[in-house]
Amino acid sequence: METMNILLWVLQIAVAFLFISGGAYKVFKVETLAGHFRGLPPNVWRALGVIELVGGVLLVVPAKVSGVPMLTALAAAVLAIESLALAAAYARKSVKLVAANPFGWCAAMGLLAAVVAYGRYAG
8 A cells, every 4th residue: 555655646746747837838828829729718728727737736735734635636636627628629639649739648647637536535
């Protein structure tokens, strides 16, 4: 069980970094992002960025600070749903698996967040 906890912490930190950096990009570079993918208006991109920023912080902070580890599982579940919904939006444009296509990145991040959510909820 200790090995699983260590693995979940490593995964949580990595996923938190990805979501915080992606959220910051969505909040502060929304004009560039909205120009590449016109499927969502700029304010929706900003809202998604804020969700990712807050969710990324909640992946690592509550488990140690507030003693409410279920908040980590909830944050991971929300991020998984957000990422998989965004992957579905990108899939409408293209499902080609190349590094330049954000579909693969969103789907992978959503699946990793789902693993964290399940691991923290079950454990």
